[in-house]
Each structure stands twice: as structure tokens, then as C-alpha cells.
Amino acid sequence: MIPTRTTREWQAADSAHFLHPFTDYQSLARKGSRVITRADNIYLWDSEGHKILDAMSGLWCVNVGYGQRALIDAATQQLAELPFYNSFFQTTTPPAVALAELLAEVTPPQFSHVFFAGSGSEGNDTVVRMVRRYWQVLGQPERQVIISRHNAYHGSTMAGASLGGMAAMHEQGGLPIPNITHIDQPYWVQHGQGMSRDDFGRLAASWLERKILEVGPEKVAAFIGEPVQGAGGVIIPPETYWPEIQKICDRYGILLVSDEVICGFGRTGHWFGCERFGFRPDLMTFAKGVTSGYIPLGGVMVGDRVARVLIEQGGEFEHGYTYSGHPVACAVALANIRLIQQLKLVEHVHDDVGPYLAQAFAQLAEHPLVGTAETCGLMGALLLVKDQAKLTPFDPAVGIGMVCRGHCFANGLIMRAVGDRMIIAPPLVITRAQVDEMVALIRRCLDLTLADAQRQGWLQG
Numbered sequence: 001m002i003p004t005r006t007t008r009e010w011q012a013a014d015s016a017h018f019l020h021p022f023t024d025y026q027s028l029a030r031k032g033s034r035v036i037t038r039a040d041n042i043y044l045w046d047s048e049g050h051k052i053l054d055a056m057s058g059l060w061c062v063n064v065g066y067g068q069r070a071l072i073d074a075a076t077q078q079l080a081e082l083p084f085y086n087s088f089f090q091t092t093t094p095p096a097v098a099l100a101e102l103l104a105e106v107t108p109p110q111f112s113h114v115f116f117a118g119s120g121s122e123g124n125d126t127v128v129r130m131v132r133r134y135w136q137v138l139g140q141p142e143r144q145v146i147i148s149r150h151n152a153y154h155g156s157t158m159a160g161a162s163l164g165g166m167a168a169m170h171e172q173g174g175l176p177i178p179n180i181t182h183i184d185q186p187y188w189v190q191h192g193q194g195m196s197r198d199d200f201g202r203l204a205a206s207w208l209e210r211k212i213l214e215v216g217p218e219k220v221a222a223f224i225g226e227p228v229q230g231a232g233g234v235i236i237p238p239e240t241y242w243p244e245i246q247k248i249c250d251r252y253g254i255l256l257v258s259d260e261v262i263c264g265f266g267r268t269g270h271w272f273g274c275e276r277f278g279f280r281p282d283l284m285t286f287a288k289g290v291t292s293g294y295i296p297l298g299g300v301m302v303g304d305r306v307a308r309v310l311i312e313q314g315g316e317f318e319h320g321y322t323y324s325g326h327p328v329a330c331a332v333a334l335a336n337i338r339l340i341q342q343l344k345l346v347e348h349v350h351d352d353v354g355p356y357l358a359q360a361f362a363q364l365a366e367h368p369l370v371g372t373a374e375t376c377g378l379m380g381a382l383l384l385v386k387d388q389a390k391l392t393p394f395d396p397a398v399g400i401g402m403v404c405r406g407h408c409f410a411n412g413l414i415m416r417a418v419g420d421r422m423i424i425a426p427p428l429v430i431t432r433a434q435v436d437e438m439v440a441l442i443r444r445c446l447d448l449t450l451a452d453a454q455r456q457g458w459l460q461g
Contacts, residue, residue: 095330233419
């Protein structure tokens with residue numbers, strides 16, 4: 001049983017024993033962790049009784065919202081019936097098989113097979129192993145290089161972090177591992193000002209072809225990308241970007257991998273982000289929204305092009321995890337996907353709250369601090385700037401995003417800061433009234449941040 005403690009007692013024990021991910025431990029120890037004790041729908045409560053609107057769906061994952069009885073019951077029933085068995089040694093379990101069938105139904109038509117993992121990071125490690133094995137079986141073992149993008153996030157394991165393009169992560173681990181390289185991201189504000197977004201999309205895609213030719217087409221195995229770069233700041237590519245990427249991959253015969261860990265299961269108003277942007281990946285990583293975060297689960301949808309080679313020619317694939325196809329996780333995923341279907345959440349995002357959020361963000365774009373306001377389904381980003389007309393950034397030393405995030409936390413809103421971009425990804429069950437509530441909180445926090453900027457003189461110069 002979990003003991004009853006005061007907030008300070010929880011914070012002291014936390015500081016003494018729990019090393020958090022992506023955390024400055026000394027700073028956290030001085031401040032003390034926020035202790036979240038319960039949740040319902042799109043709201044959280046902390047140990048002090050404060051109600052918080054979770055505009056980040058936990059960590060991009062609680063798509064169906066908190067407290068869904070169907071998922072809780074699925075886990076409870078499966079725990080009583082078969083809490084665990086592995087999928088090694090030519091063995092399977094009914095939940096894993098049933099989930100594989102359902103995933104084949106809801107994913108694009110080229111996908112009939114799935115490889116289960118425990119997270120998106122493990123899924124992307126699997127991608128590295130699988131694409132290299134694919135080319136090895138085809139007699140082209142020299143195809144080792146995987147191309148990704150700067151500021152991409154593909155997980156925190158050795159291979160996942162290498163695929164990602166986060167410089168700070170690479171500096172701390174001797175990364176990337178060999179035969180992974182990167183191109184610039186399709187971020188118009190950073191690379192495309194002065195061009196139309198459509199022209200910039202084609203230019204940004206051309207960087208992939210340039211890199212392929214630089215490396216040598218005969219050495220390139222795959223290109224991987226998030227349909228929308230999530231942890232990088234909700235970088236939404238121009239409409240011309242992904243179709244051109246598809247053409248380039250087709251031209252050189254390389255595999256195309258869509259990292260759908262954030263974009264999958266309705267986030268963009270389509271089941272998967274690749275459907276929203278019109279491309280046909282050969283492999284597709286998933287996690288987070290597959291169980292709405294209730295139980296850890298991840299994996300890779302394996303397209304027919306790859307699966308056929310691995311099954312018919314590949315022999316034993318020397319790769320896997322203890323928890324591949326974990327029966328409780330698969331049972332929860334089954335309940336989660338069926339609930340998404342029953343509640344018509346993909347349609348809800350596409351037809352109703354997604355467009356409504358876009359309208360609300362268009363109004364937020366009028367705020368003096370906001371340089372750009374963008375949405376894609378139920379993902380959104382506000383770029384904070386000193387000068388709207390020129391998109392002049394703040395001095396990085398100001399940390400304007402963290403200033404705004406502080407106001408969000410103090411006013412009952414979880415909104416993430418990525419540099420100077422303030423981002424959201426609320427649960428897909430959010431209503432129009434709750435969008436209004438969220439946007440009102442965002443506006444209040446922008447006003448408080450603007451007052452700080454005026455008082456401190458950060459808008460000058």
C-alpha cells in the first residue's frame with residue numbers, strides 16, 4: 001500500500017531516492033517535485049489539492065483522458081487471467097494476437113504485421129536492427145546509414161537518441177552511434193523566411209536527396225521522421241514537404257520510416273500522421289497513444305515490403321524484448337483502440353475540436369508576444385517573440401519560454417516550453433468548452449509573461 005504523507009515528506013523522499021528523466025537533480029532538490037495524486041478526464045490534482053488542466057496529455061499519451069473504466073477493467077481482468085507470459089520460444093498469447101489483428105485493421109493498408117516493444121525508444125531501436133537486417137538479407141549489407149533530422153526526437157536509448165537530433169543528448173553519450181546522420185528540420189521560421197511555405201517545403205525535402213548523394217545511395221538504408229516533430233517544439237512541416245520526401249525515397253529505393261509515437265492514434269485528426277500528410281511509410285513506430293499511457297507498450301508496424309523479406313528469406317531475427325507482446329499491455333491497448341473507435345475520437349479531432357482549436361490559436365496569434373500560432377489536429381505551438389512583425393527572438397538568456405511555463409504551472413495549466421515555443425497536445429476527449437477554458441488560461445499566462453517582459457526591459461533593443 002502507498003503510505004499517506006505530506007507534500008514535503010513526498011518531496012524529501014523523492015529527492016533522496018528518485019532520479020528523474022531529463023532533470024537537473026540539484027535544481028529539483030532545491031525546488032521540490034510537484035506531487036500529482038489523482039486525475040480525471042483532462043484534469044490532474046496535486047498533493048496540495050490544486051486542480052490542473054493537463055494540456056500535454058501526460059507526455060503526449062493520454063489520448064482517451066484519465067479514468068476510463070474500460071481500460072482499467074481490461075487490465076484488471078487480464079491480470080487475474082494471465083498477468084504475464086513471453087512471446088519467445090514459439091509461444092503467443094490471445095491479447096497479443098488480437099491486438100496485432102486490430103492494429104493491422106486501423107493502420108494504412110501496407111501494414112499487416114507488428115513487432116511489439118515496451119516503448120517508442122525500443123521501437124526505434126528495433127527499426128535500426130530491422131532495416132539493416134532487411135538489406136543484409138537482400139544481399140546489400142553495405143546499406144547501413146539511416147538519415148534523420150536535427151531537432152528530431154526518437155527516444156532516449158542509445159539507438160533512439162542517435163536517431164534523434166538533439167545536440168544536448170548527443171553530447172552526453174558519445175552519440176550518435178555509427179552510420180546515423182542528420183539533415184536540417186523543415187522549420188520555416190528558422191530556415192525559410194522570405195520564401196513561401198510551399199517552396200520552403202520542397203527545399204527542405206531536397207536536403208534529403210543532397211545527403212543521400214553525399215553518403216552514396218548504395219549505403220543508405222532508410223530515412224526516419226516524425227510527421228510533426230513533437231518534442232522539438234511541434235514543428236509542422238509545409239504541405240509540400242512529405243510528398244517530396246516520398247518521391248526521393250522512392251527514387252533511391254530507401255526505406256521510409258514514420259515515427260508515429262506522438263502523432264499516432266488520432267492526434268492529427270487522422271489515425272496516423274502519415275495519412276494526414278500523404279506519405280506511405282515502410283515502417284511505422286508507435287507507443288504512447290496505443291494504450292493512452294495507462295500501461296507501457298510500443299512497437300513497429302512492419303510494411304509488406306519489409307515483412308515479406310524477413311519472413312520468406314530472413315531466417316531467425318536475433319532481436320526482441322522480455323515484454324514484447326505483454327498480455328496486460330495488449331489487453332489495455334485493445335480496450336483503448338476500441339474506445340477510440342466507439343467515441344469516434346479521430347472524427348472528433350478532425351471535424352470538431354481540431355478546427356475549433358485552430359480558430360482559437362488564430363486569435364492567440366494577435367497577442368503581442370506571439371510571433372506564430374500553429375496547430376495540427378490537437379497539437380499546437382505558439383512562438384514567443386519580441387517583435388511580431390520581424391519575428392525577432394528574445395535573448396536566449398531570458399528564457400522566455402520557461403518564464404511563461406512558470407506562469408502556466410502557477411495558474412493550473414500544464415503547457416510545455418521548448419525554447420521559445422509554448423506547446424500543447426491535450427487529450428483527444430477535450431470538448432469545445434474545455435478548449436475555451438484552456439485558451440483562457442493560456443491567454444492569462446501570456447499576459448503575465450508580457451508584464452514580466454515589460455517590467456524587466458526584455459522587449460527593448
